[in-house]
Amino acid sequence: MRYRYSMWDGTQEVPALQAEDILDNLTDDLMNFGDLQHALRNLLQRGMRNPMGDRMQGLRDLLQQLRQQRRQQLDRFDLSSIFDDLKRQLEEILDMEQNTLDRRLEEAGGQPQGEQSPQGQQSPQGSAQQQPGQQSPQGQQGQQQPGQQGDQSEGSEGGQQGGQQQGASQQPGEFADMLRNIANKKKQFLSELPEDVPGQVKELQNYEFMDPEAQARFNELLESLKKAMMDTFFKDMYNQIANMSPEDMQRMKDMVRDLNQMLQDKMAGKEPNFDQFMQQYGDLFGDNPPQSLDELIQQMQHQMGQMQSLLDSLPGEMRQQLQDLLGDKLGDSELQQALNELGQNLEYLYPMRDLRNQYPFRGDEEIDLQSAMNLMDQMQSIDELERQLERTQYGGEIDDIDAEKLEDLLGPEARETLDQLKQFLEILEEAGYIRKKGNQWELTPRGTRKIGQRALIEIYNQLKADSFGKHEIRDTGSGGERTDTTKKYEFGDPFLLDIQKTIMNSMYREGPGTPIHLKPDDFEVERTELLTQTSTVIMLDLSWSMALRGSFQAAKKVALALNNLISSQYQRDSLYIIGFSAYARELKAEELPYVRWDESVLGTNMHHALMIAQKLLAKHTQGTRQIIMISDGEPTAHLEKGRSYFAYPPSPITIRETLKEVKRCTQKGITINTFMLDRNYYLKEFVNQVARINKGRVFYTTPDKLGEYILVDYVASKKKKLSGVG
Template sequence: MSGDGRRGASSPRPPTPDTHHPSPDPRLRKALEKLARQRLEQLDQLPPDMAGQIKALSDYDFMDQDARQQFEDLLKMLQQQILGNQFEGLKQSIQSLTPQDLQRLREMVRDLNRMLQEKAQGGNPDFQGFMQKHGQFFPPGINSLEELVEHLQRRAAQMQSLLNSLTPEMRQSLQDMMNSLLKDDRLKWDLMQLAANLERLMPTRQFQGRYPFRGDESLTLEEAMKLMDRLQELGQLEKQLRQARDADALADVDAEKVRGLLGDEAAEQLERLRQLTKLLEDAGYLQRKGDTLQLTAKGIRRIGQKALQDIFSKLKKDAFGKHETDFRGTGGERVDETKAYEFGDPFHLDVQETLMNSLVREGAGTPVKLQPEDFAVYRTQQMTESSIVLRIDMSRSMILRGCFVAAKKVALALNSLIKSQYPNDNLYVVMFAEYARELRPEALPELAWDEDVYGTNMQHGLMLSRHLLGRHKGGTKQVIVITDGEPTAHLEGEVAHFSYPPTARTLIETLKEVERCTRERIVINTFMLEQSRQLVAFVNQLTRINKGRAFFATPERLGEYVLVDYVSSKRKRIA
C-alpha cells in the first residue's frame, strides 16, 4: 500500500531550461556589473564646469544607445546656436550636418578669408562669385562686401557683448564650452583668422556694448543672442538720433527701425520732427546757407525771449525788490510814486495831489492858495549803466551734474533781457575750462559742450574778464561766475597747468587775479551749483577779498537767482 502510494505521488522533476530568458553567464554578469560601476564612477567624476562635462562626455563610451543619441542631439543644438550665430544659413542645416556639409563650411570660411585679405591689400575681390558659391550661409539682402563685413561683425559683436555682460566666471565657462563644441581644430583656426580679418576691415568696438542684467529669469544662448541683437539695434538707433543735428541727418534716421523698436508713436514723433525744420524756415527762424541751416536774428531773439519767459514765469510780479539810497540828483525815469518837493528835486509836478494838499489845509473855495509845502512831485528812478561778464564753467563735471544746460539757459535769458530792457548795458560771455575764451552772445544758441575738456581755470577767466571790462571807463562793472567746483588749473605763461586736487599755486594765482579785479572796482558775484567743502572755502576767500556776494543755487533755480539779482542792482531810488 505504502509502496503504491509512493509511486502514485508526484515526485519533483529537475528544472527545465527557459528558452525565453536564459540565465546569464555568472562571469558575464559580473563583468557587466563591474563596467556599470566604472561608468557611474566616470559620471561622478565629471568636471564641475559645463565645458569640461561636454569634453568628457564626448569621449565617454555610452552603454545605452538612447543616451548616446540624446547627447549627440544636444551637441548639435549647441553647435547650431554657436555656429549659427555667425553664419545664419547654418541654423537649419546644422541639425543634419554631414561630413560633406562640414567640408563646405571649411571651404566657405577659407574663401571668405582670402576675399577679406585681398580687400585689405587694396584689391577688388569677386564678391558676386563668392555669394553664388556660398550664399546659402548668409541671409538675403546682402549685396556688397561691405554689407557682408558689417553683418558678420554685428553677429560677432553680439556674442562679444553677451560675454562682456557676464561675470568673469560665467564668461570663462561659456568660452570654454564653445571651444569644446568646435572640436575641428582647422575650422577653429580658420574662424580665428576670420575674426582678425574682419577686425582689420571694420573694428567691432563700434558695435560692442556691455549691458548689465538682473533678475531671476534665465535665458537660453539663442534667447540671449536675440536680446543682444535688440540692444545693439537700440544702441545704433540712439547713435543715429544723437548725430541728427540737422534736417538732412534726421532724414537718414530709419523710420521703420524706430517703429519696430520704439513703436508707432515714436515713429510719428520722428515724422513731426522732420517737418519742424520747414515750419521754422517758413516762420523766419532758420535760414539755409549752402548745405547748412543757421538761426536767423529773429530765431536767436525768440530763443532768448523763451528762456526769459521760462525763468520769470516762476516769479511773483513784485519779486524784484529795490536797493534804496539817499543819493540825490537829477535825471532818471519818473515813477508813479510821489513825495513832498525838496530843493534840488526834478520838478515833475503832481498837480492833483498839490491842489488837494492846499484844499485840505485851506478848505474849499477860490482862489486856491498854495504854500511851498503843498507841492508834490513824482519820484524818479535812476537806471545805472552796467558792464557785465557772464563766466560759465565748461568743465566736465558741469555736464555730468546736469548744470551746463541751466547755465546756457541763463546766458540766453540775460542776453535777451539786456537787449530788450537795458540796451545801454554791455554783456560779454566768457566760457572757461582748461582755458578761457570769449563767446559772442549771438552764438549762445549753438553752444555745445566739448566732452574732451578738463579743468576749471578761473584765473584765466578772470584775466579775460578784466581785459573786456577795461574797455569801459564808467558805470558799474561786475563778473557773474557760474561754477560747480573750485579752480583746478592756472596759466604758467601761456600754458595751462591742470591738477586735481588743485595745487596751492593754482589757488594763489587765482586769488591774485581776484585782487587785480578788486583794485579795478570789478565786483565778482559767484553762483555755486555745488556745496563742496573745497568750493565753499575758496569762495569765502574770494568774497573776503572782493566784497562781492556768493549764492548757492540749484540748476533748476539758477536763472531766478541770476536775473533777479541783476535787475535789482539796476534800480536806485534817488528822490
C-alpha cells in the same frame, strides 16, 4: 458764452504745430550738448508733445513698431511648411491619378488576357515603351499627346467603339489588354517614385497623366515653380513669358544675353548703352520699367535677395531640396544657363551681403512657396526701412525714408507721423529760427534770441512771490518805473504830476475856496526808480564737473536769459561772456547755444578769466562794472608765461595768483558777485577770501535756483530807491 463738449471722434480740429513749441522741445538738448544737429536728431527720435498735450511719436517709435512687426511674422510662420504644402499638392495629384488608374483597370476587366495576337502584343508594348521618358517634347513638359489622350479616354469607356478607333485589326479584348498593360505600367512607375518632393516633380515632368484634372493640377504646380524661378531675377517678368511662342522665348534669351553683356561691359569699365537695350526689350519689363541700369540692377538684386533669404532661412537639407526643385523648371537649358550667368555677374558687381538674411522663423502656421516669396519681400522691406530709419536717427536725411513703404508696412498713421516729423524742420525754417548751412542746420540770430527769451520766461515763471522781497532797493531817480511815493518837483524831474497832491498843497497854503491858485512849490510829482548803467561780465565755468553735476545746462540758460533781458530792456547796458576751464576765452552771444563743457582738458582757471574780464570792462568808465562768476569749484589752474598749470588739490600758487587778480578788480572798482553751485571746503574757503577782498556778494545756490538769484539780483541792482526828502 456757452460751450459744448463732445467725445473725440477724429473730426475735431487739432491746433497746428507752432515753431515756438518745437524750439522749446529741442532747447534742453541744445543747452546740454551744444550741438544743434544732435538736438534735432533727438527731437526726431523721441517726438514731442503737441499743443493738446498728447505725445507725438518719433522715429524711435516707428522703429519699435517695425521690429515688432518682424517679430510677429517670425513668431507666426513655419517656413519649412513650404515642402508640406508641395508634398500635399503632389499627394492629391497622385491620389487622383491612382484612382483614375484603378477605375480604368476595373473598367477593362482586371488582369490582361493570356492569349493575344501579335498585333495586339505590339500595341501595348509600344505604349508601355512610351512610359515615361520617350514621349514627344510636348509630353516631356507634362502634356499628353492628343492622340494618346484620346485613345485613353475612349478606352476608359471599355466599349467596342474605343477598339474601333485603334484600327479595324484590333478587337475589343485586345484593346482592353492594352489598356490594362498601360495602367499597370503607370501604377508601377508611380510606386517607384522617389520619396523627396524635388525627385517626384522631376520624374513626373516626363509622365503622361491618365487623369486630365491631375495633369492640369501638376501643370499648375510646375507653372508656380517657373514663376518662382523667374521672380528670382525679374519682378513680374513671368507674366510676360507665360504661354510664349518659340519666337518670344528666343527674344527672352536674347534679352538676358544682352543684359549679361551690359554687366560685363560695366565690369570692364565701359559705359553700357542702356537706352538702346530698353528700346529693344522695354516691353518685357511691364508698365513701370526701370529708368537706368543701376535701377534695373537694384531691382534684380532685390529679387535675388528674396530667394537667397528664403534659402538661407531653411534648414540645410530643405535648402538643397528647394534649389533642386527650382533648378530646371524653365524648360529651356539655354535660358537657365544665361540666368545662372546673370546671377554670377550681379554677385560680382554688387555682393548681396546686405540683401540676404537668415530669418529664424519659429511659428507653426503653414505657408506655400509663393506666399513665402512674398513674405521674404516683406521681410526685406522691413530690413531696408529699418536701415533708413536708423541712418536718419544718426545724421541721415529724413527725406531718404521711403514714405510709401512705411505706409504699406505700418499703415497710414505711421505715414502721418513721418509727415509731422518732416514738418518740424520746415516749420522752424519758415519761422526763421534755423537755416541750412551746407549740409548742417544752424540757429539764426532770431533763433538764439528766442531761446534766450524762453529761458528768461522760464526763470521768471519759477520765481516765488516772495523772491523779490529778498533784494533791497535803496535809491530812486529818473528813467525807471513809477513808485508809490511822491516828491516836490525839481528842475529836471520827469513831469509825472500828482494832481491830487498838487491841489492839496495849494489848499494847505491858501485855505479852501475857489479859484485855486497854484505856485511852483505846490507841484508834486511821482517818484521813479533810478536806472543805472551797468557793464557786466559773466564768467561761466566750462569744466567737466559742471556737466557731471548737472549745473552746466542751468548756467547756459541763465547766460542766455540775462543776455536777452539786457538786450531787450536795458539796451544801454553791456554784457560780455567768458568761458573758462584750463584756459579762458570770450564767448559771443550767438555762440552760447553751442557752447559745450571742456571734457578733454582739466582745470578751473579763474585767474585767466579775471584777466580777460578786466580788459573787457576797461572799455567802460561810467556806471557800474561787475563780474558775475558761476562755478562749482575753486580755482585749480592759473596762467604762467602764457601756459596753464593745473593742480588738485589747488596749489597755493594758483590761489595766490587768482586772489591777486581779485585785488586788481577791487582797485578798479569792479564788483565780483560769486554764485557757487557747491559747498566743499576748498571752495568755501576761497570765496570767503574773495568776499573779504572785493566786498562782493556770495550766493550758494542750486542749478534750479541759479536763474532766480542772478536775474532778480541784476534787476534789483538796476533800481535803487532814494531815501529822504527830494
